[in-house]
Amino acid sequence: MISKDKFNNAVGPQVRAKKSGVGKAVPALALLSIGVGLAASTQFFAYDLNYQEVLGPHFNHVYAPWSILTWANKWYGIYPDAFMRAGSIGVLATGVGLLGLVVTKMISANSSKANEYLHGSARWAGKKDIQAAGLLARPRRFLEVLTGKSAPSHSGVYVGAWVDNKGVQHYLRHNGPEHVLTYAPTRSGKGVGLVVPTLLSWSDSTVITDLKGELWALTAGWRQKHARNKVLRFDPASSNGGVRWNPLDEIRIGTENEVGDVQNLATLIVDPDGKGLDSHWQKTSQALLVGLIMHVLYKSKNEGTPATLPEVDRNLADPDRDIGDLWMEMVTYSHVNGRNHPLVGSAARDMMDRPEEEAGSVLSTAKTYLALYRDPVVAQNVSASEFKVKDLMNHDNPVSLYIFSKPNDKARLRPLVRVLINMIVRLLADKMDFENGRPVAHYKHRLLMMLDEFPSLGKLEILQESLAFVAGYGIKCYLICQDINQLKSREIGYGHDETITSNCHVQNAYPPNRVETAEHLSKLTGQTTVVKEQITTSGRRTSALLGQVSRTIQEVQRPLLTPDECLRMPGPLKIASGDISEAGDMVVYVAGYPAIYGKQPLYFKDPVFQTRAAIPAPKNSDKLRIVQEVTAAEAITI
Structure with missing residues (x-):
């Protein structure tokens, strides 16, 4: 005997689906036949x-069956023939x-x-699937109506749009703590479709990589005036109204974290592309930079001298001072309670003990990595901190x-941007307490990290590692790349063993190139099962009737979306100037749910977004901390 559960191969929604009840149909139809026979007997007898x-x-000569x-x-003895005739009619109807x-x-x-699950059960998501995935608001349930409760609000980041059977477009939004990964080629409309709508609706804190300044122009005005945000523009290569930030102000000097903070900073400086410390000169x-940065920090604490990266470079490249004097100062200086800091002293002693040629090569390598901070404008923008990472x-x-x-400045500013992103992750995801078995939040506002073209920053190991846990600290990442090759590149990306895709709950994609x-x-x-019907005929083609027609049903496997179909997904329509006039198609994937075949949203097609984007951006950045003004020339010569 075959067990009922032998072929229990249903997965996911198939398990949750209600059984069709086919096994109860036969008894029900048999009872119906008997009922029809009784009704026929009753009506015939009454007619007789x-x-x-x-x-x-x-009721109009109609009796109960x-x-x-x-x-x-009552009356069989009186009308036996009539009952026999009526019974014959009933038996005939039942038979x-x-x-x-x-x-x-x-x-x-x-x-x-046909076995609909034979080769696979992939299908496109319907409205209920999208609601279950949390991307679409669901109607209020019966108990919610009775209790006066409202349905969950539809908020969060925009991950796409979906058109229902009636042609109505619905925005798809995700508000959970999980991360989002987008694949979108250049000029495909990801900014006007995903980034701008998100920034014109997300009211909590956010960090945005803005390559062209377009996002600031379109979203900073609304975020400042209506979302109650303090808007900061960190533009290291410009002296026009930006905010300043000094990475050395984030070092937790005098604590147990100081050595780790300095080592992480020095590693980012000498590894500007994220390829690792492979060479002897990098290591x-x-x-050397770890010891020198620590020396500059303690000297600033004790004497009030500047503690900045330009100051670190000035110490190494001072034309009026022999480099040996710097090593001697680092070895003899009283950093903590009248004693020399062991990390500083050992770094200087290493340089003093090296052969002259090797020491010169190490020194020149360190100077190369600090060359960015000789730009007076960059030096000015990293000379003080008008905000701290914790403020976010x-x-x-x-x-x-x-x-x-x-x-034109992206390549040379990459080391500084990498330092900032790294410190944001490390400093904001460093502490968690628990109370009654639940984590306790140590922040006032959630943080959205909207990182467009994030592989261009090089391999940020901290970003890849932290995706698995930063959601618990209130940080949600929205990562955008051009294609999977850019993400898996060994040169600028995270390699074929990357874990970015593993830690992103939602993935969405525009038509790829x-x-x-x-x-x-x-x-x-995923794979789906397609039922293929094959008809075979025999006989002469000129005959009135074919000799034989046979029909065969066969289950065939195929991807729900083939690579060719994916490449041919309709993209956005553009006018002669290159601006998008009509949205294209896209796909959205949520772990554990069927894929969604959607539509690209466009902010300028929505009057609400158009009104919000029209609010002019502030000319100058907000500043969260007041510091003493320092000119660009002083930042170099002080």
């Missing part, structure tokens, strides 16, 4: 007796019904049946930090 009043009340049984109990049921059952048993210059989530108001890096991305999206969509 000409609907006499003695038969009892009726079981009345024949009551009448037979016809049961015979039809038997024939239907035989045909069904001998007919081929030795990193050790703990200021009285939410804070929006726009990180500018113009295309690379077949590798199309193949990845096809695999994410």
Whole structure:
């Protein structure tokens, strides 16, 4: 005997689906046939007796089907022939019904049946699937209506749009703590479709990489005036109204974290592309910078001298001072309670003990990595801190930090931007307490990290590692890349063993340009089973009737979205100037739910977003901390 559960191969929504109840259909139809037979007997008997009043009340000569049984109990001895005739009619009606049921059952048993899950069960999501995934608001339930409770609000970041069967477009938004990963080629409309709508609706804190300054122009005005945000524009290569930030002010000097903070900073300085410390000169210059940065910090604490990266560079490249004097100062200086700091002294002693040629190579390597801070404008912008990283989530108001890096300055500013992103993750995800078995939040505002073209920052190991846990600290990442190749690149990305995709609950994609991305999206969509019907005929083509026609049903496997179909997804329509006039298609994947075939949203097609984007951005950045003004020249020469 075959067990009921032997072929229990349903997965996901198939398990949750209600059973069709086919096994109860046959008994129900048999009972219906018997009921029809009783009704036929009753009506025939009443007709035979000409609907006499003695038969009892009726509705237009229609009696209850079981009345024949009551009448037979009373009057069978009086009208035996009438009851026999009525019984024959009832048996005939019941027999016809049961015979039809038997024939239907035989045909069904001998007919081929398609197994909808044979090769795969992938399908496109419907409205209920999207609501279950949390991307679409659901209607209020019955108990919520009775208790006066409202349905969960539809808020969060924008991940796409979906058009229902009536042609109505619905925005898809995700407000959970999980992260989002987007694949969108250049000029595909990701900014106007995903980034701008999100920034014109997200009211908590956010960090934005703004390559061209477009996001500041379109969203900073609304965020400042209506979302109560303090808007900060960090533009290291410009002296026009930006905010300043000194990485050394984030070092927790005098605490147990000081050595780790300095080592992390020095590693980022000597590894501007995130490829790791592979060469001897990188490792030795990193050790030198760790000691020198620590020396500059303690000297600033004791004497009030500047503690900045330009000051670190000035110490190494001072034309009026022999480099040996610096090593001697680092070895003999009283850093803590009249004693020399062991980390500083050992770094200087290493340089003093090296052969002259090797020491010169280490020194020149360290100077190379600090060359960026010889730019007077950059030096001015890193000379003081008008905000601290902790302010992003703990200021009285939410804070929006726009990180500018113009295309012509992107490569040289990359080390500084990497330092800032790294410190944001490390300093905001460093402490968690628990109370009654639940984590206790140590922040006032959630933080959205909207990182466009994030692989261009190089490999940020802290970002890849932290995606698995930063959600618990109130940080949500929205990562955007051009394609899967950019993400998996060994040169600028995270390699084929990357874990970015593993830690992003939602992935969405615009029509890709690379077949590798199309193949990845096809695999994410899954395999489905298609029922193929094959008709075979025999006989002469000129005959009136064919000799034989046979039909065969076969289950065939295919991807729900093939790589070719993915590459041919309709993209946005553009006018001659290159601006988008009509949205294209996109796909959205939520872990554990069917893929969504959606539509690209466009902020300028929505009057609400258009009104918000029209609010002019402030000319000058907000400043959270007041510091003494220092000119660009003083930042170099002080």
